[in-house]
Amino acid sequence: MELSTLAILALVAFTAGFIDAIAGGGGLLTIPALLTAGLPPHLALGTNKLCATFGSATASYTFYRRKLFNPNQWRNALIATAVGALLGAILAHWLPSEWLNQFLPIVVFACGLYLLFSKAPTAPTTTDAAIARGRQWPQGLTLGFYDGVVGPGTGAFWTVSSLLLYPLDLVRASGVARSMNFVSNACALSIFIISGQVAWLLGICMGLALMVGAFLGARTAIKGGSKFIRPVFILMVLALTARLAWQHWFGLT
Structure with a gap:
């Protein structure tokens, strides 16, 4: 791979890490970039998981x-997410994902409408507000499985579902999303390493760039609070919807 191409992919990874730490959806940038660079689909997915792990680890540690x-508070969700992701990645090599791609724009658009028309989330009265543990299992299994099979938008889905299910403000919901994403x-x-589908x-290189972007994005999100994250998140959701609909409904790239 030419040095100029590597530099462009590193810049894309930095931008993706910054955005993903704030609002999720960074995979929407990195996966198309890897495919455009000429990587086969499975190798692109595996390589994206490697660099995404760098970024999500940095962002989640910053929130922690x-x-x-x-x-x-999130032990059940952590376990469920791990199990779901392992199952999803194992099935990714033979389970058709076309049907997921067809319905994904509808789900993402619904998430965007929720935040667009709902009132701005407010912080709970105490930082130790009770977090229901039972509902963490289906949430973690579902989103973990989705991230293992497909991936893009997982952080956004975690943020929205956590806002709906628990007494969290948008900043803390972003912290949960980044941690579960990691x-x-x-x-x-x-799983991708075992199957040999990673360009190390x-x-x-992209992972290191993602780490820098994720670190700056997480600090920006924390300092900016919900007022900053909300518009960025909505823009990312709508952009994700348009990109997915363009690709999977009309067969265009």
């Missing part, structure tokens, strides 16, 4: 250090 994510990325990556040098 700022005490915006408590692993003890778990599903790492578990799915292990390219993935590491």
Whole structure:
């Protein structure tokens, strides 16, 4: 791969990491970039998981250090996400994903409408507000499985579903999304490594760029709060919808 192409992919990865740490949807940038660079689909997915793991690890650790994510409250979700991601990645090699791609724009658009017309989320009265544990299982299994099979938009889905299910503001919901995204990325990556579908040098270079972008994005999200994250998130959801509909409904790239 030419050095100029590698530099462009690293820049794309930096941008994706920054956006993904704030609102999710970074895979919408990196996967098409890898495919455009000439990587076969499965190799592109595996390499994307490698660099995405770098970025999600950085972003989730940043939220954790700022005490915006408590692993003890989310133990069930962490386990369920890991199981779902492993199953999804295993099935990704033979389970047709076309039907998911057809309905994905509808789901994403619904998420965008929810945030567009709902009131801005407010912080709970206490940072130790009770988090229901039972509903974490279906949420983690479903989103973990989706991330293992397909991937793009998982962070956005985690953010929206967490806002709907738990007493969280948008900043803390973003912390949950980044942490769960790291778990599903790492578990799915292990399957792609076993199957030999990872371009290591390219993935590491993009991963380092993603780490820098994710670090800056997470700090920006924390400082900016819900007022900053909300419009960025809505724009990402609508952009994701348009890109997916363009590709999967009309067969265009």
